[in-house]
Amino acid sequence: MSNSPESPTLFPEFFTQCLKSQGIDTIFGLVGDANLFLMDHFTRQPGNRYVSVTHEASAVLAASGYARATGRLGVATVTHGPALTNTVTALVENVRGRMPLLLIAGDTAVVDRENVQSVPQRDIIMPTGAGFEQVRAPETVGEDLAVAIRRAMLERRPVVLNLPADFQWAPVADATLPEVRWRSISAVAPDxxxxxxxxxxxxxxxxxxxxxxxxxxxxxxxxxxxxxxxxxxxxxxxxxxxxxxxxxxxxxxxxxxxxxxxxxxxxxxxxxxxxxxxxxxxxxxxxxxxxxxxxxxxxxxxxxxxxxxxxxxxxxxxxxxxxxxxxxxxxxxxxxxxxxxxxxxxxxxxxxxRPAVVHPDWSTESTIDIRTALVEIESGFETDRTLVLDGGRFLPEVWKLISVQHPTDYIHTTHFGSIGLSLGNALGACVASEKRTLLVTGDGGFMLGGLADFQAAVRHNLDITVVILNDSAYGAEHIQFRRRDMDPALSMFEWPSFAELAKVMGAEGHEVTDMESLRAALAAVAARRGPALIDVKLDPEKITRIDA
CATH class of the missing domain: 3.40.50.1220 (TPP-binding domain)
Known part of the structure; x- marks a missing residue:
């Protein structure tokens, strides 16, 4: 495509055509004034899918889950300033995980000196380990995009494409689509x-x-x-x-x-x-x-x-x-x-x-033993599934007791040792796959990084079942207090009812305190499609040796 100076193309149209020329048809994001009109035009084109989230970190994490599930480049977009700073942890996670991603970040117009949201965006990105590519002019965006994609794939890390807000309505007189600079590397023969x-x-x-x-x-x-x-x-x-x-x-x-x-x-x-x-x-x-x-x-x-x-x-x-x-x-x-x-x-x-591992059942009148619950989930949840795990004290037991059919069905989210990164990954993985997505998280991780974007799963009617292993505490900190015979009160919280919150958001919600209620919840989830949440009540005092 090439336009004459007499009939210039507006930037949003040209940028969408550039994305299409590079094989990009799915983007996860949150819009603001520096990317709003770009995504509006992108979503209006047949064959494109824009998946909106409610937190900028989730946009990057969803792109990661999508990339891990498909092997394709994951693409996210956010606006400028605080939107970009909100992505820092997610970027570090994917730098550590060596995951190629493209983050299209709007930036404050250079002439807008006093904009309250203006920050030096390159300086924010570089310490994360992600790459940075500046869109130099409206006419160069195709080349800049192709270079950013090539870098992401070859360097195996996120690359931010930084795009000034005032380009959104700029005319592009020489709208020449870029060549694809990235092709899958063929099999490399050994020396x-x-x-x-x-x-x-x-x-x-x-x-x-x-x-x-x-x-x-x-x-x-x-x-x-x-x-x-x-x-x-x-x-x-x-x-x-x-x-x-x-x-x-x-x-x-x-x-x-x-x-x-x-x-x-x-x-x-x-x-x-x-x-x-x-x-x-x-x-x-x-x-x-x-x-x-x-x-x-x-x-x-x-x-x-x-x-x-x-x-x-x-x-x-x-x-x-x-x-x-x-x-x-x-x-x-x-x-x-x-x-x-x-x-x-x-x-x-x-x-x-090898006999099945026998473990003590530490269930109480109001809580269920974590291992007992996981064994039931392993057998009671659909076998052909995508598994996404959050960080937390429960992880070793979930790794041992919950399986997948193939490694591509497992989405790893703890390269940075952070909790709260799993729901975003689950959004992207579920968009990428027709399989049911099983997300296992702790209560602290869900509150930190999952609650807001559970609503995104509802809004897009994604088939994600969130299992919250809920001990009403930050478990890693709780166990440290207990091992020193100290009061763990600082690590403990009274959360709202997650099952009721799920229902208010428009999803299915179940509270589990024993085997009977767990089996009923799994049966209800199996009988329908769409977002669901199972809140499994645990006793923090009964899992103090789980990481031993």
């Missing part, structure tokens, strides 16, 4: 010298174990990794964020790290070689490096930032996981390396025979 080193270590291993991370969850990579495991006779494990990747495989030992079960820990202890594929080997996966002690460790990843970032290993190879595995399989066949038999029928029987 031959690096592969020789890796193949030699693997061939000499007697008890190899394969550890797959988020970088190995694509179907083609998954298939190759399973083939390698069966060729080597190696057990399969995953990181937390690749959880349930090998669901159903007879030699799947589950999560490698602080969440490992007893059989998995025994297998890890006996392994002499760990082949880490698409896994960064962080402190929780390796238990501060302890689970790798005395083992040869090989690390392969297409992202150079992940190689030896947390652990010094014996061999690394930069390359696409499938390409690395295929090269390794060829090398093993060429030298006729035998199967190790480390993953054998005995291991299969041990895994099958």
């Amino acid at each position: 031959r010298n690096e592969m020789d080193s890796v193949s030699g270590l693997v061939a000499s291993a007697r008890r190899p174990l394969i550890l797959a991370g988020r970088g190995a969850i694509e179907d083609r990579s998954h298939k190759a990794v399973v083939e390698l495991a069966e060729r080597l006779g190696a057990p399969l494990a995953t990181t937390l964020q690749a959880r349930d990747l090998f669901r159903g495989h007879p030699h799947n030992i589950g999560i490698f790290g602080t969440l490992s079960h007893d059989v998995a820990l025994d297998v890890i202890g006996h392994a002499d070689c760990v082949i880490a594929l698409g896994a960064s080997l962080n402190r929780w996966t390796t238990v501060e490096g302890g689970l790798l002690q005395g083992k040869r460790v090989i690390q392969a990843d297409r992202d150079p930032e992940c190689l030896q970032r947390f652990q010094v290993v014996d061999a690394t190879v930069l390359g696409d996981v499938e390409e690395v595995v295929r090269a390794l399989l060829a090398d093993l066949d060429e030298i006729e390396a035998p199967s190790t038999g480390f993953a054998d029928e005995a291991l299969e029987r041990r895994l099958e025979a």
Whole structure:
């Protein structure tokens, strides 16, 4: 598209066309005077979807949930000044999580010196670790947009596209649509010298174990990794964020790290070689490096930032996981390396025979035990679901007891260690997927970052069920007081009835104090579609050892 100077295009129309040319058709946001007319024009075009939220942080978080669920670029928009400062925590979360996002931020017009909402927006963004691209002029917005998208995808982090408010009604005389500067990187073949080193270590291993991370969850990579495991006779494990990747495989030992079960820990202890594929080997996966002690460790990843970032290993190879595995399989066949038999029928029987974990039921007359509740939710909620978890003291138990069908169904929200970031992610994930979304949060996290935008789930009629594990306290702080024999009153709160608030907002609400009411709530949720909330009452004194 190109217009003559005699018939200039107005900026909102041109910007929408630029977004479309870059494949952007879904935006999460909150409008104000610096982005209002841009989004108005965007929403009026067929095929576009604008999902409004009630807090700017939720716009960024929803874009993140959408990106994690789809693998596409997540896009958000906010206005200037305090709207942008409201996104800081969400931006840091996604910088830490290495999530490519585009945040289209309106900015105060340069000539509007005394505007009360004016702040130096670049200076706000840079400390978060996000990138920043300035729209230089109405005519350059297409190029600036394409550059911002390219940076977000290549740098794997949020990038803010800063757009002055006074551009919104500017004419664009030379409205030439930008070229797409980003294409998916094709599979990267590994270096031959690096592969020789890796193949030699693997061939000499007697008890190899394969550890797959988020970088190995694509179907083609998954298939190759399973083939390698069966060729080597190696057990399969995953990181937390690749959880349930090998669901159903007879030699799947589950999560490698602080969440490992007893059989998995025994297998890890006996392994002499760990082949880490698409896994960064962080402190929780390796238990501060302890689970790798005395083992040869090989690390392969297409992202150079992940190689030896947390652990010094014996061999690394930069390359696409499938390409690395295929090269390794060829090398093993060429030298006729035998199967190790480390993953054998005995291991299969041990895994099958693992008894269900028996835990004490600490339910009271007015509260339900957290583990008892989670076991019931695991079996009573639709299996094919998207799972979003907030931060909180309950997390280890939810990780252990609530599963997903595939790692892409799990949305991780605690890269920054903040509570209150899950509802925004759930909005985006639910928009992206036809699956039901199960959000598990604490009461403090819901009040901090979920209550306002639960209304957004109602307004857009999103199929999100929020389960609040409600101990009327900030649990991490409560337990610290108790461990020092101190009064935990500062950590405790009397909240309003979450079930009644949900109903007032137009959603379904249930208060759960025992198994009967929990089963009734799950049955009611299963019988309908749309937003729902289940408030599970817990006793904070009965979960003081949950993180032990």
